[in-house]
Amino acid sequence: MKRLEAVRCHPIFQREYGQLWAAEADRQFCRHSMEHLLDVARILYILGLEDGVDLSKEVLYAAALLHDVGRQEQSTAGTPHEVAGARLAGEILRDCGFSETETAAIQQAILSHRKTGAEDWLCRSLYRADKASRACYACPAAADCNWLPEKKNLQIAY
Ligand SMILES: [Fe+2]
Ligand SMILES: [Fe+2]
Secondary structure (H helix, E strand, O other): OHHHHHHHHOHHHHHHHHHHHHHOOOOOOOOOOHHHHHHHHHHHHHHHHHHOOOOOHHHHHHHHHHOOOOHHHHHHHOOOHHHHHHHHHHHHHHHOOOOHHHHHHHHHHHHOOOOOOOOOHHHHHHHHHHHHOOOHHHOOOHHHOOOOHHHOOOOOOO
């Protein structure tokens, strides 16, 4: 997965991830650390296996790794993070050897990762993997979290 490592090492990803990691150091709610990004990647890959989807592991992992890359811009400039993320992901993916088709598919999935019910498998499943990654049933900040009850994972899903 050479292209995925190129994404992780890309200066834009490094900058955005580093700033976000520092900004979230004292956050009591879910963070958007590498642990979250890789949880999403692994769940997305499992969903792909279960659904028999013909997408490369690299595309699935890249979508997950980049889905929250716009979080820092949301905090500092107010741009919705799916919009900022899709734009930043485009710049990164093209530099890392992803085709225009792969880049467009990943950008679309990032753009819709906060909405349920998309028709496209990658869009729908990135949303699902993102939500499934959160262990709300074991969260110490549950009482203060503003996620709607129907969005929370109140038991282990498998
Ligand atoms: Fe997000
Ligand atoms: Fe996320």
